[in-house]
């Protein structure tokens with residue numbers, strides 16, 4: 001599915017004198033039969049014979065360079081990584097698209113100036129945050145629809161219809177790693193739902209898979225619409241709730257085994273704006289999730305918005321000095337604790353987004369499973385500002401990216 005696409009960059013080879021810290025598994029963490037993560041990724045991508053619950057996780061042969069050797073595109077290539085010229089030509093038809101959401105260039109169609117992208121170019125030795133690489137087929141705009149929320153539209157007291165029908169599809173979630181994902185409306189995470197407090201939400205879900213699923217919304221609503229009851233294969237249901245309280249709320253499948261249903265991609269973010277909205281800002285949604293490639297109960301890949309290293313290869317562009325608002329949600333299974341850490345700047349934290357007064361001003365916010373926060377900051381100097389969970393084992397598995405202030 002991707003053989004025809006030229007790789008977006010020709011990353012430098014891994015330094016053979018500097019073995020990746022994941023090359024040898026930590027005791028008890030090596031995956032099935034003690035395989036290293038490197039080996040698990042290699043087999044998942046190239047052999048694809050792993051099964052979980054009887055379903056084949058990955059079955060496509062993708063002749064990539066070694067996933068772990070594909071270390072670090074942007075660092076070493078000083079802006080050459082991914083020209084963005086192939087917009088729309090890749091294999092993520094369900095993930096992204098051009099995202100008709102306006103916005104101000106969250107993930108621009110071209111790379112930031114080489115001077116920004118290449119700020120940490122140079123020797124690969126000791127560079128951080130590149131343990132699992134983005135797929136070579138990834139293009140700059142593929143994640144736009146799940147990165148840029150629809151703009152606040154000022155309407156209040158309206159009914160908003162959404163379709164979160166569930167389908168199964170194959171997604172390449174890291175270089176060489178294809179999974180059978182379960183998706184809401186074709187993407188992982190599912191579509192960003194946005195409403196104003198008090199609006200009525202009508203969320204239709206038709207189950208086009210062979211497993212039962214449902215849509216469980218966080219927040220406050222009629223318990224009859226809570227979404228824990230399974231919708232059988234071929235079934236359909238329309239959830240009707242009032243969007244409240246204002247804040248940032250996850251939604252996800254709540255069918256057992258929940259870890260698998262969330263782990264295969266059935267989750268997303270719902271933004272409920274306060275009446276009148278929040279101050280204008282450059283807005284970004286980052287949903288942290290994981291992929292258990294081999295069914296061992298451990299995420300071999302961890303990613304913001306579904307694709308490992310996506311914002312490492314294509315930094316999220318924000319205007320210098322502009323207010324940036326990040327809606328960050330933790331929907332990792334298996335890893336109980338995560339966090340969001342921004343380099344070189346501090347931010348206001350609005351926990352769950354349910355207050356207009358910041359709870360904290362810091363550079364790291366901890367998030368257990370299901371927790372979320374709205375973060376606000378400005379980046380006063382042009383440059384690249386790294387972000388990742390402060391748990392380095394999560395960052396090393398693909399959850400690392402950059403804001404490029406330009």
Ligand SMILES: [Cu+2]
Pocket residue numbers: 212213214253254255261262266
């Ligand atoms: Cu499900």
